[in-house]
Amino acid sequence: MQQLILLTCSPDETEVLGQQLGSLVSAGIFIALCGELGGGKTCFTRGVVAGAAPQSSHLVASPTFAIMNEYPGITPIYHFDFYRFASCHEIAELGFEDYFQGHGICIAEWAEKLDELLPRERLEITFEHAGDDRRRITFTACGSVHETLLERVAGVVSPRKTLT
Numbered sequence: 001m002q003q004l005i006l007l008t009c010s011p012d013e014t015e016v017l018g019q020q021l022g023s024l025v026s027a028g029i030f031i032a033l034c035g036e037l038g039g040g041k042t043c044f045t046r047g048v049v050a051g052a053a054p055q056s057s058h059l060v061a062s063p064t065f066a067i068m069n070e071y072p073g074i075t076p077i078y079h080f081d082f083y084r085f086a087s088c089h090e091i092a093e094l095g096f097e098d099y100f101q102g103h104g105i106c107i108a109e110w111a112e113k114l115d116e117l118l119p120r121e122r123l124e125i126t127f128e129h130a131g132d133d134r135r136r137i138t139f140t141a142c143g144s145v146h147e148t149l150l151e152r153v154a155g156v157v158s159p160r161k162t163l164t
């Protein structure tokens with residue numbers, strides 16, 4: 001499966017969706033979060049960490065100033081926020097790509113900024129405002145590992161929320 005579009009109607013629903021994904025992720029997964037400010041990227045990440053490393057979920061905060069937060073778990077989770085970067089060259093200078101092909105799970109907010117550094121194999125998730133507390137969330141999988149992951153996500157989410 002390559003694409004799945006869902007609608008959530010509250011921050012809690014977005015967090016639960018993240019948790020459902022988090023319970024299915026494993027080492028080497030790269031989650032690229034895209035979309036505007038307030039879209040729900042950090043909220044979703046809190047859910048992913050709750051699913052993948054429950055002992056660390058209370059630590060999740062937007063790493064806008066730290067750039068990266070690391071959460072311990074069976075597999076370490078690296079949570080990036082590239083909001084402040086003007087170009088991928090600045091990101092490259094700091095050497096963050098070293099984490100991307102490593103043995104952890106990566107979640108990157110403002111992944112658009114990665115441009116040519118964006119790993120080819122990834123699960124890209126775009127958040128769009130859809131009125132009030134609604135968010136349209138589009139999952140796009142690139143590469144067989146991430147496509148299989150997306151199929152498993154589609155199998156656990158409520159069909160009522162699937163738009164296509």
Ligand SMILES: Nc1ncnc2c1ncn2[C@@H]1O[C@H](COP(=O)(O)OP(=O)(O)O)[C@@H](O)[C@H]1O
Pocket residue numbers: 008009010011012013014035036037038039040041042043044062109127132133134135
């Ligand atoms: N369906 C929804 N999903 C996620 N967040 C929502 C939703 N509806 C309202 N919100 C609100 O939108 C904001 C999302 O914030 P955040 O997760 O920090 O966004 P981002 O990291 O994309 O900037 C929060 O204030 C949250 O309460």
Ligand SMILES: [Mg+2]
Pocket residue numbers: 041042062081109
């Ligand atoms: Mg954020």
